[in-house]
Amino acid sequence: MNPLAVIGRTTLGFFAEAGRLGLFAGHAVYSIFVPPFYFRLLLRQLISVGYFSLPVVGLTAVFTGAVLAQQIYIGTGRFNAESTVPTIVVFGITRELGPVLAGLMVAGRVSAAMAAELGTMRVTEQIDALITLATNPFNYLIVPRVLAATLMMPLLVLVSDVIGVMGGYLVSTQVLGFNEGTYLQNTVDFLEASDVISGLIKAAVFGFVLSIMGCYHGFKSGGGAQGVGRATTNAVVSASILILATNYVMTSVIFTS
Template sequence: MNPLAPIGRVILTFLQAVGAISGFAFQAIRHLVTPPWYFGLIGRQMMSIGYFSLPVVGLTALFTGMVLALQIYEGSSRFNAESTVAAIVVVGLTRELGPVLAGLMLAGRVGAAIAAEVGTMRVTEQIDALTTLSTNPFKYLVVPRVLAGTVTLPALVLVADIIGVFGGYLVSTQKLGFNPATYLQNTVDYLETNDVVSGLVKAGVFGFIVALMGCYHGYHSKGGAQGVGRATTNAVVSASILILIANYFVTEAFFGTK
């Protein structure tokens, strides 16, 4: 057997997956911009993906902000630079930790749920039933979820940013002895519009990725319960990896030339 064959097989499988996911994404976008739109379903998905993810994303942001303040204080005190805590907390949260952690939490909570739901519909022939009832499954299942993911994650991240900064403020003022007014003034002074905007753009991209991966793996699941389980795992893993990869490229696009 040719020793290069396994490598070639892996590369071919990878390229096949990239092609299939790109085609799926293209179809999703095409259906996104053409009628009919199911506004009721879009609203329901926004509630499910956005509103009901608020507790988990909020808690993540709160404790991340608190830990960040502690860590930065401990590290910066070695150089007598404790005054930078507020600036680093707000910039770190808005640019990176807010969108990335919210994206990863959403991949676990929402990506898995979408893959399980759509996958179960696939293996129980409910998606075939949609087709026979003259309803395009892409428009009915994929578009509402992808649109809701793309729109609601930025909103979630905006809230998470505020909660995270509050967490840092809480630890800094109650435990580390910072003056509340000075801390808030430093936060406002060091925060730039671009910090928030880049974070929100990242959130939109991550939301699209999470919903798309959930739909893609669910839509193509087969083989009963085991297949749905595999689809769920693949949705979470692939969304998480793609979020980290996309994070680099969006960061490069916003801050790479500076």
């Protein structure tokens, strides 16, 4: 086997896949603005993505805030700066850990579900049936999912921010001996609106990314049950990697400009 041919084939395959994904995402965005609009389906997806993700996002946030407070307390204790714990907790949660961890958890839950559902529809010819019933599958299947994830992720992250800070507050005041009033004062004093807003912007982008990956892999699925399984795995893995990559890019753009 010629190694150069393998590298060439892999590279071409990567760019071809990236191109297909780009076209799919572009088609999805275009379809958002083109009727018909399926508000009933959008509402169902808003509930599925938003309301039913609350437990997993909330639990992730409370434990992350708690462990963050403990680690910062130990770290800052080495140079007698324990008083910065509230500031660093709220800073870390709102800017990075809230959106990223919520994005990863929702990717695991929602991207997988979207890929599995659409993949099953694909292999059982339900998507073909939609087309023969003169219904655009992008309007009917993709737009409600992408819109719901993009709209609900900022709300989920807002909840995650509050719960995460609360996790840090509980550990700091109940275990580490911080004064409750002082902790809250330090949390609020050094928090800026841009810290929260940047996290919410990230969350909306992550919502778009994770839903597109779920829909793309499900929609293009083939090869029976095995193909649906592969689509589900690919959706979660690619959504997670893209969330981390876009997080770096957005952090660079938002916080260095």
